[in-house]
Amino acid sequence: MNADMVNLDGLMQQGNVWRAGDARAREQVGIPTGFDELDTHLPGSGWPMGALTEILCDRQGMGELSLIMPALARLSHEGRWLAWIAPPHIPYAPALATHGVDLSKVLVVHPRAETDMLWTIEQALRAGTCGAVLVWPRLISENNLRRLQLAAETGKSWGILFRSTWAATQSSPAALRLRLDPTQSGGMSVRVLKRRGGWPTGPVYLNGLSG
Amino acid sequence: MLWMCLYLPHLPIEIHTRGGDIDGPMAVSVKEAGRDYVGFCNEAAGQLGVVVGQRLATAQALCGQLRVKPRDFDAECVALENLAAWLSQFSSFISFEGSQTVFIEVGGSLQLFGGAQALSKRVQEGLNALGYVCAWVVAPFPRAAALLARAGRSCWLQDSRAVKLAVGETPIDCLELPAETRQGLQSLGLRCVAECFALPISGLAKRFGKELVIYLDRLQGHAAEPLKPYSPPLRFSSCIDLPAATEQTEALLFVAKRLVIELVGYLRGRGAGAQRLLWILSHEKNTSTRFQIGLVAPSREESHFVELLRTRLDRVQLSQPVYALGLLVEDMVPLAASDQPLWGKTQPQEAWALLVERLASRMGEDALHGLVGADDHRPERAWRTAKLGEARPKTAQKNDDRPIWLLDSPQALSVSNNWPHKNGKLEILSGPERIETGWWDEDVVDRDYYVARNESGERFWIYRERKHEQKWFVHGVFA
Numbered sequence: 001m002n003a004d005m006v007n008l009d010g011l012m013q014q015g016n017v018w019r020a021g022d023a024r025a026r027e028q029v030g031i032p033t034g035f036d037e038l039d040t041h042l043p044g045s046g047w048p049m050g051a052l053t054e055i056l057c058d059r060q061g062m063g064e065l066s067l068i069m070p071a072l073a074r075l076s077h078e079g080r081w082l083a084w085i086a087p088p089h090i091p092y093a094p095a096l097a098t099h100g101v102d103l104s105k106v107l108v109v110h111p112r113a114e115t116d117m118l119w120t121i122e123q124a125l126r127a128g129t130c131g132a133v134l135v136w137p138r139l140i141s142e143n144n145l146r147r148l149q150l151a152a153e154t155g156k157s158w159g160i161l162f163r164s165t166w167a168a169t170q171s172s173p174a175a176l177r178l179r180l181d182p183t184q185s186g187g188m189s190v191r192v193l194k195r196r197g198g199w200p201t202g203p204v205y206l207n208g209l210s211g
Numbered sequence: 212m213l214w215m216c217l218y219l220p221h222l223p224i225e226i227h228t229r230g231g232d233i234d235g236p237m238a239v240s241v242k243e244a245g246r247d248y249v250g251f252c253n254e255a256a257g258q259l260g261v262v263v264g265q266r267l268a269t270a271q272a273l274c275g276q277l278r279v280k281p282r283d284f285d286a287e288c289v290a291l292e293n294l295a296a297w298l299s300q301f302s303s304f305i306s307f308e309g310s311q312t313v314f315i316e317v318g319g320s321l322q323l324f325g326g327a328q329a330l331s332k333r334v335q336e337g338l339n340a341l342g343y344v345c346a347w348v349v350a351p352f353p354r355a356a357a358l359l360a361r362a363g364r365s366c367w368l369q370d371s372r373a374v375k376l377a378v379g380e381t382p383i384d385c386l387e388l389p390a391e392t393r394q395g396l397q398s399l400g401l402r403c404v405a406e407c408f409a410l411p412i413s414g415l416a417k418r419f420g421k422e423l424v425i426y427l428d429r430l431q432g433h434a435a436e437p438l439k440p441y442s443p444p445l446r447f448s449s450c451i452d453l454p455a456a457t458e459q460t461e462a463l464l465f466v467a468k469r470l471v472i473e474l475v476g477y478l479r480g481r482g483a484g485a486q487r488l489l490w491i492l493s494h495e496k497n498t499s500t501r502f503q504i505g506l507v508a509p510s511r512e513e514s515h516f517v518e519l520l521r522t523r524l525d526r527v528q529l530s531q532p533v534y535a536l537g538l539l540v541e542d543m544v545p546l547a548a549s550d551q552p553l554w555g556k557t558q559p560q561e562a563w564a565l566l567v568e569r570l571a572s573r574m575g576e577d578a579l580h581g582l583v584g585a586d587d588h589r590p591e592r593a594w595r596t597a598k599l600g601e602a603r604p605k606t607a608q609k610n611d612d613r614p615i616w617l618l619d620s621p622q623a624l625s626v627s628n629n630w631p632h633k634n635g636k637l638e639i640l641s642g643p644e645r646i647e648t649g650w651w652d653e654d655v656v657d658r659d660y661y662v663a664r665n666e667s668g669e670r671f672w673i674y675r676e677r678k679h680e681q682k683w684f685v686h687g688v689f690a
Binding site for chain 2: 059061065092093098103107108110119123124181
């Protein structure tokens with residue numbers, strides 16, 4: 001009606017409205033991140049399964065992948081596959097092995113055309129056999145994000161989208177949104193922009209993520 | 212022994228209509244004494260006044276758009292052989308006669324398939340799905356079954372008394388005998404076969420020859436009927452012509468479904484599963500497009516095969532219209548029947564196989580790969596792409612500091628004041644790690660590696676060439 005009216009949907013997206021009937025958030029159990037201080041800020045004390053996680057950062061080489069390595073290693077040893085969809089560089093096998101990932105559960109997919117990209121991500125999330133699906137989307141619309149969120153719910157998989165920080169202004173159905181920034185001491189600060197059943201929180205300072 | 216005889220009265224025209232509905236009248240012509248006659252025609256033609264036995268010229272005059280194809284006996288035999296391969300899932304003894312009759316020994320299979328009625332229903336439904344119409348007769352004697360099936364009756368005769376009764380009612384004209392013999396019998400005043408049975412054998416033999424007597428004996432089961440057994444070929448190959456050249460996926464899938472039904476019947480007969488299917492789409496001028504579709508595990512599920520083809524067809528742009536679709540399966544693997552449904556509660560293994568097949572089907576097998584580490588000090592060779600799941604867990608983990616990202620190829624760094632820069636001045640955090648190796652295959656690597664970080668907090672794996680101008684390169688990112 002009037003531009004000043006608050007957009008309820010927008011508020012819900014950002015997790016600024018707590019719904020009394022929403023028992024889901026309480027029952028959630030997440031995969032421990034491997035960083036205790038970060039776990040305390042996350043609902044379910046870990047990464048949300050059956051949902052999308054967005055990791056927003058502007059630089060490579062901060063430790064953005066090292067952040068999820070412990071969880072990836074754990075999933076691979078539980079027998080679930082790790083799907084890397086069109087990674088920007090080569091996932092280096094010796095490094096993955098050092099981080100504890102079971103290489104026999106790694107799948108790397110290179111979709112040929114843009115039209116295949118979304119389809120591939122959706123299939124991998126929905127199949128249920130992939131514990132984690134890592135994606136580096138260029139531009140993705142909210143509708144498509146919703147589709148992927150639904151696919152992750154169906155397959156009970158963990159979708160991880162690496163995007164740049166300008167995406168923070170776009171609303172998203174992802175269950176968890178983190179923003180990473182470098183610190184002076186050479187570590188990383190993690191701000192939780194959105195989480196289920198809670199306000200944004202952080203920053204958590206992590207050092208020594210050598211990646 | 213119990214025999215089922217299947218007679219396909221319209222096979223000569225069905226081999227052309229199997230590929231899809233032909234709207235419009237169609238006829239198959241046969242040559243007799245140098246002239247063309249209508250041998251078979253479809254419903255649409257019948258409605259316009261075309262009748263079997265007419266002179267072709269008359270038929271074409273009655274119906275201007277009549278599509279005519281000459282009778283192709285060889286194609287009919289090939290189709291019948293493929294049908295026999297499909298039937299091999301019901302019995303181990305199959306024989307065919309001419310191009311329209313098939314015998315199946317069903318005595319041993321009745322229990323498994325739930326009785327003669329259930330079995331014949333299944334066979335008939337299967338044939339309909341393949342695009343054929345048939346008359347079926349189950350009887351203790353194959354010759355009697357053939358006679359009744361050709362006469363157009365579908366029934367199950369349980370003993371020789373029932374056979375004699377049923378056969379007895381058949382008119383002389385239906386007998387599979389030369390025309391003179393039939394005319395001779397009719398000139399004696401005989402109208403039906405029962406009257407022939409009543410006549411003395413010696414008289415018949417003298418008048419019409421031994422062949423008639425042997426035939427009548429076979430009808431009643433007094434003499435054995437030698438049938439040549441059919442053995443299914445070692446590989447499956449079948450092809451269906453489309454009624455009109457098309458590029459539409461739905462039309463192709465309609466035909467593909469029929470081919471897949473034939474394949475599955477054949478596989479069931481052999482107790483095997485297929486793992487590689489080669490689809491051949493024929494275009495004009497003898498060109499063809501071929502798709503190889505591979506499965507992670509051998510299967511004989513119809514819906515599975517069709518879904519994989521659909522995924523591939525959705526992806527591919529056909530450059531030319533398709534005239535015929537063929538399917539070739541050469542290697543088969545023994546497969547026991549599994550009692551788990553494919554859809555519904557899928558096991559993790561199956562879910563994985565399905566995902567991989569779907570992805571590979573749409574984008575090609577080389578769009579997916581796994582990773583494995585290799586024993587080489589040269590970083591670009593310390594890893595390689597691998598088959599999915601190939602990697603084995605290493606007992607000793609190397610604890611060297613290695614970056615999660617390796618660049619596709621090392622990138623030269625800009626240097627200012629003899630110091631490397633990448634998005635800002637780089638600060639060395641650790642190193643050098645000297646990697647000097649590769650003398651045996653002339654891919655010599657002689658580098659000093661460092662971990663470096665710039666002002667924005669990005670951490671890179673860089674190296675300096677020790678010889679050759681001592682250039683700086685970035686090789687990896689510590690993500």
